[in-house]
Amino acid sequence: MIDWHLYEDTARSDGFPLVCGIDEAGRGPLAGPVFAAAVVLPPHAQIDGLNDSKKLTPKKREALYDVILQTAVDCGVGFATEHEIDEINILQATFLAMRRAFDKLNPRPDLALVDGNRMPNLDVKTRLIVKGDSLSASIAAASILAKVSRDRLMCRIDKIYPDYGFARHKGYGTKLHVEMLHRLGPCPVHRRTFLKKILPGYGGK
Numbered sequence: 001m002i003d004w005h006l007y008e009d010t011a012r013s014d015g016f017p018l019v020c021g022i023d024e025a026g027r028g029p030l031a032g033p034v035f036a037a038a039v040v041l042p043p044h045a046q047i048d049g050l051n052d053s054k055k056l057t058p059k060k061r062e063a064l065y066d067v068i069l070q071t072a073v074d075c076g077v078g079f080a081t082e083h084e085i086d087e088i089n090i091l092q093a094t095f096l097a098m099r100r101a102f103d104k105l106n107p108r109p110d111l112a113l114v115d116g117n118r119m120p121n122l123d124v125k126t127r128l129i130v131k132g133d134s135l136s137a138s139i140a141a142a143s144i145l146a147k148v149s150r151d152r153l154m155c156r157i158d159k160i161y162p163d164y165g166f167a168r169h170k171g172y173g174t175k176l177h178v179e180m181l182h183r184l185g186p187c188p189v190h191r192r193t194f195l196k197k198i199l200p201g202y203g204g205k
Contacts, residue, residue: 004137005044007113007129012043016111016125018073021138022102023115024094025053025146029171030181030198031164031190032154033079034090036097037145038105038112040073041138047071050140052133053147065148068141075141076104077149082191089193095120101146115139161187173198 011019024036041047047067049060056064069075078100080093088096098120102112111125115132132139151170158167164180164187171177171189178198186195 002135004050004135004140007127007132007136008041008043008138011111011113011127016109018107018109019111019113019138020074020102020105020109021113021115021132021136021140021142022098022120022122023053023133023139023143023146024097025143026150026171027090027094028173029191030173030177030194031082031166031171031187032150032157033081034085034094034097035077035079035146035150035153036094036101037075037077037142037149038098038101038109039068039075039138039141039145040105040109041071041141042073045071045137047137047141050137050144052131052140053143054133056144058151061144061148061151064141064144068145072141074105074107075145076101077145078102078104079150079153082189085191086193090191091118098122101142113139115143157189161189 008019020038020040022038026034078097080097085093112122113136114128117130133143154170155167165176169177
């Protein structure tokens, strides 16, 4: 059985009393921003059903979103736009979203636990945890906030560009999405640098 608070407890015992978890959502889609969230949970916070956002149904994520907001000491959500993704690449844009989420926390955490194996260059002591959204309570909470926040935005974008089906696939490269790209071409929220292999001859402008 996973000890969801092991990494947070270890950090506190190492002299970092205020610990946040950070995760992202939306690195892979063909359209829309990449989101990140930073969450500080109280020690040993009990959130029933907490898990990696990818392992939860949309309904469960929505329910947990509200519980996390009510439980957290503090949390922040940030994103980098599709234009920023095209300008600086998806990895750097993900780091930018993480920094924007982290910068919204007040008071400032003493340590950040970040999902993955790449350092996002936060202005704070950072520990990387591979598959952290399945191992750390605060990272799992962050994964849910980031995912729900992004999904909600993609549903709003769907109302502006209804022909692409964004509310269904959230910008990921599903069969429907690719078919609509071939039929209609890209719209303003598409990531130009992600479309070169899908649309032959597309220059990314």
